[in-house]
Amino acid sequence: MPTIIHSLEEALRYDISQVQIEDYWNLGDEPELKMHSIHAYPAKFPAFIASKAIHLAIKDDIQVKTVSDIFCGCGTVALEAKRNNVDFWGCDINPVATLITKAKTFAYDxxxxxxxxxxxxxxxxxxxxxxxxxxxxxxxxxxxxxxxxxxxxxxxxxxxxxxxxxxxxxxxxxxxxxxxxxxxxxxxxxxxxxxxxxxxxxxxxxxxxxxxxxxxxxxxLPTSTSKIEIVTCSILTKRSLPKIDLIITSPPYVTSYEYADLHQLSSLWLGFAEDYKALREGTVGSAYNSESFRYDMLELNRTAQDIISALKENDKIAKAKIRSIARYYIDMQKASDQCYRMLNDGGMALFVIGDTEYKGTQIHNSKQLVESLIISGFQEVSVSKRKIINKILSPYRDENGKFTNNKNDREIYHEEFVIIGRK
Ligand SMILES: C[S@@+](CC[C@H](N)C(=O)[O-])C[C@H]1O[C@@H](n2cnc3c(N)ncnc32)[C@H](O)[C@@H]1O
Known part of the structure; x- marks a missing residue:
């Protein structure tokens, strides 16, 4: 059973260690479309989650006509929307991501x-x-x-x-x-x-x-009449937003990927930037985004304040890192507000997000997001967990970011949260 939260008080009080795994989100019922693997992309999420989210929303009496992914990456949700014959609007700040998403969802002769x-x-x-x-x-x-x-x-x-x-x-x-x-x-x-x-x-x-x-x-690919629109922009600053029935998304991780750096080969060859570093600008979770960033603790919600205070107490953690994590939370609060604005009344937003640990300090992204959603105005937020099966063989990474079986290395997500907000 998911944990259900209706108020800020409940959001602050609930204990994430009590959140249960919901088997529904663990495995897909059918093989993934081949199109999903036409281009590698970091932190791509399993396609079946998108289709299952659409089915869940329909079961919950939502008339799902338009689906969105505000961090569309390589278009996993877009393609599943097409497969389910619903319209899709998505954006990503990374032009390589939107190129892949478009290529995967166009209809060709x-x-x-x-x-x-x-x-x-x-x-x-x-x-x-x-x-x-x-x-x-x-x-x-x-x-x-x-x-x-x-x-x-x-x-x-x-x-x-x-x-x-x-x-x-x-x-x-x-x-x-x-x-x-x-x-x-x-x-x-x-x-x-x-x-x-x-x-x-x-x-x-x-x-x-x-x-x-x-x-x-x-x-x-099945034939589909879905209308698909993909925009290269930052969701944080996008003013005109479409109206959406269901958002399905997985936000960037708090401390790991530099998407602009990881896609530099494509950006350089395809002429998206002379200097790929320019594409880091505005990317949620980019450490470079926060070099000159100053924040006020009061801009952060209570959970984010608690996390930042705990990080400050850890003398192994550099100030720059703490600034970048604070920036991440402020950005995620904005993203939550944008989702609320986009949704039709009664609509649903589903997020897949992992908690992590940095130099021994726990970073509860999931709890921070639950609080953000409640503050943005969502009426009800449900939280459950899923097991990450087959996504990676080992949950550990060495200091170079390579997978390792050494348990002394940094542990990354082997379970993640499925958080659903209803407007
Ligand atoms: C975890 S990935 C999403 C992966 C996606 N679910 C998939 O299956 O491919 C997060 C994405 O957020 C994008 N992103 C980061 N900051 C953004 C922003 N400000 N606005 C829009 N997209 C952003 C990154 O470029 C990245 O593609």
């Missing part, structure tokens, strides 16, 4: 897609130009050797011959999906670092493989 693929193939094969490696962006030179740079430049130019629009976006997404494997990037690390022993993949072979994967993924 298979003959046109094949025609464009053949033209990319021909242009690539016939391009005999030598691209100027010396003049390339320094970060591109850092990650790609001369040969890979030549092949990727040819491929990118071949894709740019496709007229602007959904087909070009689709091929840009495939291009983006092969960048890590064709570079020196250490795969499966949450920090950008070089793998000196990397077996670097062949550009065209990998691109062709991704294209074939896309075709199979498209074959499997």
């Amino acid at each position: 298979s003959k046109k897609l094949e025609k464009f693929y053949r033209s990319v193939q021909d242009n690539y094969a016939n391009d005999v130009k030598v691209y100027k490696y010396d003049e390339a962006n320094n970060r591109i030179k850092y990650w790609f050797n001369y040969g890979q740079f030549q092949d990727l430049s040819k491929l990118k130019n071949a894709i740019l011959t496709i007229p602007q629009g959904k087909y070009r976006i689709c091929f840009e997404c495939l291009f983006s999906s092969i960048l890590k494997s064709t570079s020196r990037w250490l795969t499966k690390s949450i920090k950008p670092q070089v793998d000196p022993n990397k077996q670097i993949a062949n550009v065209w072979d990998l691109f062709e493989r991704q294209y074939k994967k896309l075709i199979k993924a498209l074959d499997e």
